[in-house]
Amino acid sequence: MTVRARGPARFGFVTAVCFGYAFLYVPIVLLVLYSFNDSRLVTVWGGFSTRWYVALFENETLLRAALRSLQVAVISASLATVVGLAAGLALVRLSGIRRALLMACFGSLLVMPDVLIGLSMLLLFVNLDQLVGWPGRGLTTVALAHLTFASAYVAVVVRARLLQADASIEEAARDLGARPGQAFWLVTVPLIRPALISGWLLAFTLSLDDLVVASFVSGPGSSTLPMVIYSSVRLGVTPEVNALATLLILAVTLGIISAGLINRWVRRSEG
Amino acid sequence: MGADPATFLRIEGITRRFGQVAAVDAVDIDVARGETLCLLGPSGCGKSTLLRTIAGLEAPDSGRILIDGEDVTALPPHRRPVNMMFQSYALFPHMSVRRNIAFGLERQRLARAAIAERVDEMLALASLEALADRRPHQLSGGQRQRVALARALARHPRVLLLDEPLAALDRQLRERTRTELAAILERVGVTCVLVTHDQEEALTLADRIAVMRQGRVAQIGTPSEIYDEPADRAVAELFGTLNLFPATARNGGLHCASLGLSLAAGTDHADAATVAIRPERLRILAGDEHCDHEVQAHVERNEFLGAARLLLLRLPDGATMRLLTDPRTRAEPGNDVRVGFDAHAVRVLTQ
Amino acid sequence: MKTPAFVRGVALLPLGWMSVFLLLPVAILLRVSLAEPRFEQPPYTDLFALAESGRWAFEGTLQAWRWLLEDPTYRDALLGSLTMASLTTMGCLLLALPMAWAIARAPMSWRTPLLLAVILPFWTSFLIRVYAWIGLLKPEGLINAALMATGLIEQPLLILHSNAAVLIGMTYAYLPFMILPLYATFSRLDEDQLQAAADLGATPWQTFWRISLPLAWPGALAGCLLVFIPAMGEFVVPDLLGGPESYMLGTALWNEFFRNADWPTASALALTMLVVLLAPLALLQRLQRRDEVVS
Numbered sequence: 001m002t003v004r005a006r007g008p009a010r011f012g013f014v015t016a017v018c019f020g021y022a023f024l025y026v027p028i029v030l031l032v033l034y035s036f037n038d039s040r041l042v043t044v045w046g047g048f049s050t051r052w053y054v055a056l057f058e059n060e061t062l063l064r065a066a067l068r069s070l071q072v073a074v075i076s077a078s079l080a081t082v083v084g085l086a087a088g089l090a091l092v093r094l095s096g097i098r099r100a101l102l103m104a105c106f107g108s109l110l111v112m113p114d115v116l117i118g119l120s121m122l123l124l125f126v127n128l129d130q131l132v133g134w135p136g137r138g139l140t141t142v143a144l145a146h147l148t149f150a151s152a153y154v155a156v157v158v159r160a161r162l163l164q165a166d167a168s169i170e171e172a173a174r175d176l177g178a179r180p181g182q183a184f185w186l187v188t189v190p191l192i193r194p195a196l197i198s199g200w201l202l203a204f205t206l207s208l209d210d211l212v213v214a215s216f217v218s219g220p221g222s223s224t225l226p227m228v229i230y231s232s233v234r235l236g237v238t239p240e241v242n243a244l245a246t247l248l249i250l251a252v253t254l255g256i257i258s259a260g261l262i263n264r265w266v267r268r269s270e271g
Numbered sequence: 272m273g274a275d276p277a278t279f280l281r282i283e284g285i286t287r288r289f290g291q292v293a294a295v296d297a298v299d300i301d302v303a304r305g306e307t308l309c310l311l312g313p314s315g316c317g318k319s320t321l322l323r324t325i326a327g328l329e330a331p332d333s334g335r336i337l338i339d340g341e342d343v344t345a346l347p348p349h350r351r352p353v354n355m356m357f358q359s360y361a362l363f364p365h366m367s368v369r370r371n372i373a374f375g376l377e378r379q380r381l382a383r384a385a386i387a388e389r390v391d392e393m394l395a396l397a398s399l400e401a402l403a404d405r406r407p408h409q410l411s412g413g414q415r416q417r418v419a420l421a422r423a424l425a426r427h428p429r430v431l432l433l434d435e436p437l438a439a440l441d442r443q444l445r446e447r448t449r450t451e452l453a454a455i456l457e458r459v460g461v462t463c464v465l466v467t468h469d470q471e472e473a474l475t476l477a478d479r480i481a482v483m484r485q486g487r488v489a490q491i492g493t494p495s496e497i498y499d500e501p502a503d504r505a506v507a508e509l510f511g512t513l514n515l516f517p518a519t520a521r522n523g524g525l526h527c528a529s530l531g532l533s534l535a536a537g538t539d540h541a542d543a544a545t546v547a548i549r550p551e552r553l554r555i556l557a558g559d560e561h562c563d564h565e566v567q568a569h570v571e572r573n574e575f576l577g578a579a580r581l582l583l584l585r586l587p588d589g590a591t592m593r594l595l596t597d598p599r600t601r602a603e604p605g606n607d608v609r610v611g612f613d614a615h616a617v618r619v620l621t622q
Numbered sequence: 623m624k625t626p627a628f629v630r631g632v633a634l635l636p637l638g639w640m641s642v643f644l645l646l647p648v649a650i651l652l653r654v655s656l657a658e659p660r661f662e663q664p665p666y667t668d669l670f671a672l673a674e675s676g677r678w679a680f681e682g683t684l685q686a687w688r689w690l691l692e693d694p695t696y697r698d699a700l701l702g703s704l705t706m707a708s709l710t711t712m713g714c715l716l717l718a719l720p721m722a723w724a725i726a727r728a729p730m731s732w733r734t735p736l737l738l739a740v741i742l743p744f745w746t747s748f749l750i751r752v753y754a755w756i757g758l759l760k761p762e763g764l765i766n767a768a769l770m771a772t773g774l775i776e777q778p779l780l781i782l783h784s785n786a787a788v789l790i791g792m793t794y795a796y797l798p799f800m801i802l803p804l805y806a807t808f809s810r811l812d813e814d815q816l817q818a819a820a821d822l823g824a825t826p827w828q829t830f831w832r833i834s835l836p837l838a839w840p841g842a843l844a845g846c847l848l849v850f851i852p853a854m855g856e857f858v859v860p861d862l863l864g865g866p867e868s869y870m871l872g873t874a875l876w877n878e879f880f881r882n883a884d885w886p887t888a889s890a891l892a893l894t895m896l897v898v899l900l901a902p903l904a905l906l907q908r909l910q911r912r913d914e915v916v917s
Contacts, residue, residue, distance in 0.1 A: 013724070016720035017724045019717075020718070020797070021739065024739070024794070027754035027755055030757065030758065031754045083636055090633035090636055094629065094630075098633060102633070102637060103907065104907060105640040105645070106636075106640070107910060111852050113852050113854060113856065113857075113895060113899075114857065114872075115855050115872045115875045115892070119888055119889065119892045120647030120651055121647060123647055123889070124646060124647040124650060126664050148643045180626045180627070184628065205745050209747045209748055211749050211858060212857055216879070226749050230858075233749070233756070234861075244750075245747065245754070248746065248750065252742075252746050253742065
């Protein structure tokens with residue numbers, strides 16, 4: 001760090017950075033604080049209380065939705081990892097028109113607005129249902145839709161890791177008598193395991209987090225957690241949601257830290 | 272091309288193009304059973320591509336690869352009786368040394384006991400017994416190199432391919448590892464193709480060297496042939512510094528003004544050529560000594576290199592000349608000396 | 623080695639999946655946008671009907687599209703989306719530039735935690751992060767309470783349910799997408815080039831404006847597209863934080879679908895959004911391909 005601003009420029013710079021991080025974290029921190037507020041009002045600190053957590057665990061609608069969301073997230077993340085792994089490999093190894101097509105599809109999925117994905121998925125499911133009587137509208141369709149957009153994120157992570165990896169390792173496996181499929185399963189997949197783990201976690205979080213796509217494709221009685229949160233939030237601030245948010249943030253933070261530790265452990269044991 | 276009965280690996284008219292560029296351009300090389308052939312050349316000369324073609328990792332645009340008379344050109348890498356040691360070693364990071372060496376044997380569906388026995392044999396060969404359960408990242412560079420070699424040898428390859436086997440090691444380690452490698456190769460007696468850009472490596476490890484340039488073989492021969500009788504100036508320059516002097520045609524022969532040297536014709540050298548003499552082939556002559564050829568020179572610099580002494584000389588016509596000699600030689604700068612050389616030390620090169 | 627059969631086989635899965643779940647739906651969108659809404663399942667008419675003459679007749683209509691052109695609400699929604707997405711992009715860029723620069727120039731051991739601190743909010747629920755702003759922005763919320771306590775204002779500001787709130791919320795939600803690509807390019811800048819500039823007499827500001835920024839523009843452009851494209855179709859933020867004037871394409875599409883059950887108009891809106899986004903999407907692809915060549 002030799003190129004450094006001095007004086008007022010430096011001060012302004014530091015202020016901007018601090019403001020940026022404050023901007024990112026103040027809302028989250030306040031949310032956590034107020035989940036322990038005894039008062040229903042946001043502005044008033046009514047003393048420390050865990051009553052909203054108690055209320056949360058008595059709210060059957062929320063709990064059932066949470067369970068549904070977890071189910072969908074686990075299934076769609078696992079399948080998205082499979083599709084994303086195949087896509088990541090294809091993106092690195094294919095060439096020509098097929099590669100360009102895949103790039104365009106997965107690249108667009110990453111940034112496409114949710115309403116667009118949601119509506120087109122729904123129309124697809126409705127038409128499929130008309131044609132073959134499957135998949136109806138419910139948790140299956142939510143999982144299928146989530147798996148589709150989450151696989152794009154997995155593909156990005158897998159592709160980055162594959163590009164980083166030493167290509168001659170897979171060649172060595174082939175040279176030592178492994179068929180292409182064997183080389184892939186025995187050597188390449190273990191090699192990119194960290195990417196698969198973080199890809200799965202990413203897909204899991206995205207599924208757990210999605211409101212818009214799920215709203216389009218879910219059916220009656222299959223409201224996911226974000227859908228239930230959304231309808232209660234639209235009615236105003238509810239401290240129970242604060243408590244739920246705090247638990248989610250805790251879960252995600254723990255998840256990221258453990259993923260980081262796993263990654264570091266894997267890297268240390270493999271050099 | 273008559274099939275030489277000694278030929279074991281035959282590279283026949285192999286061409287590999289990348290776009291417009293021919294990385295390997297119609298290369299023919301025969302390798303005898305048990306021989307170590309070294310492909311030598313600067314990076315980008317096509318030597319690695321040729322090696323990968325033998326392994327089956329690159330498909331040639333034309334040409335054939337034959338091993339013991341059998342055409343393997345169409346075989347995918349996992350069905351070829353060759354194994355390769357990669358430049359990066361390409362060890363499997365998630366497997367122990369033992370599992371790395373066993374990998375190729377497991378693909379052959381050998382009995383577990385047979386695999387264990389062969390792995391132990393390889394561990395002993397590469398002196399890795401104590402490290403068998405380590406992971407690659409827990410090994411030093413030299414140890415990794417031995418694992419890669421053991422892994423490539425485990426399947427009894429009919430041809431062993433070595434891609435820059437010592438390039439990943441630091442200088443100090445390289446020389447010792449080179450000796451070890453030579454010893455192991457000799458003990459196993461496997462037919463071997465080795466790729467390197469390091470001429471010292473080529474000279475010490477190879478039975479024969481193929482010097483490659485722009486996808487073609489510039490010269491092929493034993494190390495001493497390549498060193499002493501380079502086919503052209505570029506090959507000569509690969510091995511150490513060289514004294515080069517222009518020569519012109521005169522009276523049906525060649526004349527080199529700098530050395531005051533006339534050579535008989537009888538060669539197909541055109542009207543202009545280069546005369547080359549290696550610095551270590553020049554001698555400073557004492558008062559009564561005589562040589563095939565002699566020339567007067569002025570000592571400009573005198574550099575002590577430890578094992579030798581390098582003299583920078585100026586010839587009567589102003590050309591400079593290097594002379595490598597015994598470190599005890601006395602020749603102070605500013606003095607004139609008499610330099611002599613044998614007739615067979617002189618090489619006439621085209622280009 | 624030419625593409626092995628194995629890779630071609632594996633590639634069938636993503637290729638097939640994308641054809642069914644991404645390309646086919648676009649065709650269906652077009653088909654539905656040419657229909658009329660009706661109160662049956664599915665809630666839109668068929669495109670072809672068997673006429674009395676015994677021949678199939680095309681029954682499609684451009685009514686939904688005419689609707690979009692004639693009703694000013696949709697034009698306002700499109701303009702609203704363009705305005706808010708552009709402003710959000712600028713807001714993110716302004717905030718992200720110093721942050722990405724600071725992270726890229728921080729000591730090695732600091733970079734990962736600082737970067738993680740940017741990514742962490744991205745992993746926590748989008749909905750909850752937007753919701754958190756309601757508590758901050760509403761008239762009796764914390765920002766107003768703080769401003770009134772310091773005596774800066776006497777009446778609470780009506781930020782919530784305004785475009786300002788939408789802008790804050792969207793900038794907040796999309797900030798990480800801007801910081802990450804900017805960081806990636808900044809961290810790839812050669813420290814020696816910056817030192818050379820300083821050595822040649824450039825002030826730190828001049829170095830930043832004359833050397834770093836011109837070299838970092840692909841990253842900045844990628845970041846802008848990563849923010850702009852999804853922001854164009856944003857629904858949650860204007861719905862929760864915005865007011866009546868915060869009408870955007872996403873909101874319009876949502877309302878047509880959920881309130882009016884007008885699937886054809888919703889489909890036409892979705893296609894409009896897709897067409898508007900085609901150019902930015904293509905640009906993003908080109909940038910990524912370029913990035914690949916560079917690295």
